[in-house]
Amino acid sequence: MPDPRDAIAQLIDIMARLRHPETGCPWDQVQDFASIAPYTIEEAYEVEDAIARGSPATLLDELGDLLFQTVYHARMAEERGWFAFADVAAVISDKMIRRHPHVFGAAEARTEAAQVAAWEAQKAAERASRAETGTLAGIPTGLPALTRAAKLTRRAARVGFDWPDAAAVLDKLEEEAAELRAEMRNGSEPVDRERVKDEVGDLLFVLANLARKLDLDPEDCLRGANRKFEHRFRFIEEALKNEGKAPADVDLDRMEALWGEAKRQAAGKG
Incomplete structure (x- = not known):
C-alpha cells in the first residue's frame, strides 16, 4: 500500500x-x-x-x-x-x-440524537461566525433542487414551521395537483406557461417534503424510479427487437402490454 x-x-x-x-x-x-x-x-x-x-x-x-x-x-x-x-x-x-468533542476532547460520549443536535449547534455557530444569519442560511444554491427543497424545509421545521405529519403533506399534494389542473386548458394544454411552471414547481416541492416526512431521500427515490423506468423500457426494446421491430413500429397499447410484463417479471423476482 x-x-x-x-x-x-x-x-x-x-x-x-x-x-x-x-x-x-x-x-x-x-x-x-x-x-x-x-x-x-x-x-x-x-x-x-x-x-x-x-x-x-x-x-x-x-x-x-x-x-x-x-x-x-x-x-x-x-x-x-x-x-x-x-x-x-x-x-x-x-x-x-x-464538531466531535466527545471523541477528541473531554466531553462525555453522547447518544446519536444528542450528537446530531450538538453537530447542528456547532454548524449554526460556524455560520454565525461567517455572518450567515437566518434559519435558512448556508444551504448551498447549487444543490440538486429536490435535495435543497428537503434541506430548506428540514431547517424550517426546527423552528416549528412544518406539516404535522406525512398525511398532511399528502393533502397538500392533492391541493397543488388541483391548482395545476386548473391552469391546464382541457386538461392538457397550458393557459399560461409561466403559471404552469410555477405550479409544477410547487408540486415537486411538496413531493420532496413528503419524502422528508417519510424519512426518505427524495433524490434517492427519484434515482430509483429512473432505474426502474430504464429497466422496463429496455425490456420493451429487447422484446420488440426479438420480433424484428422497434418501439416506433408499434402502438402505445403494445408497449404498455410489454411494460406490464416487465413489472410482473420484476414482482416475481422480488
Whole structure:
C-alpha cells in the first residue's frame, strides 16, 4: 500500500505541472473555478453510482477522480494566493475535531440524537461566525433542487414551521395537483406557461417534503424510479427487437402490454 503522504504529494505535483503556464496541458491551463465546477458535481454523482452498483474497483477509481477535483480547485486557489491544498486539509481536520468533542476532547460520549443536535449547534455557530444569519442560511444554491427543497424545509421545521405529519403533506399534494389542473386548458394544454411552471414547481416541492416526512431521500427515490423506468423500457426494446421491430413500429397499447410484463417479471423476482 502506498504511503498516503507520498501519494498526495505526487497528485499535487501532477496538478501543478498540468497548470504550468508554459509547459502544462493547454486545456488545463485555461480552466477556472466556474468551468471545473460541473465536473466536480459530476464526479460526486459518479461516486454515488459506484456505491449503488456495489463495485469496489469502480468506487476506487471514482474516489480518485473526486479527490483530483479537490486538488484542482486548491491549485487554482493557490495560484491566486488564496490558499493551498494543505490549508484545505487543515481546515476540515480542525472542523471535524471541533464538531466531535466527545471523541477528541473531554466531553462525555453522547447518544446519536444528542450528537446530531450538538453537530447542528456547532454548524449554526460556524455560520454565525461567517455572518450567515437566518434559519435558512448556508444551504448551498447549487444543490440538486429536490435535495435543497428537503434541506430548506428540514431547517424550517426546527423552528416549528412544518406539516404535522406525512398525511398532511399528502393533502397538500392533492391541493397543488388541483391548482395545476386548473391552469391546464382541457386538461392538457397550458393557459399560461409561466403559471404552469410555477405550479409544477410547487408540486415537486411538496413531493420532496413528503419524502422528508417519510424519512426518505427524495433524490434517492427519484434515482430509483429512473432505474426502474430504464429497466422496463429496455425490456420493451429487447422484446420488440426479438420480433424484428422497434418501439416506433408499434402502438402505445403494445408497449404498455410489454411494460406490464416487465413489472410482473420484476414482482416475481422480488
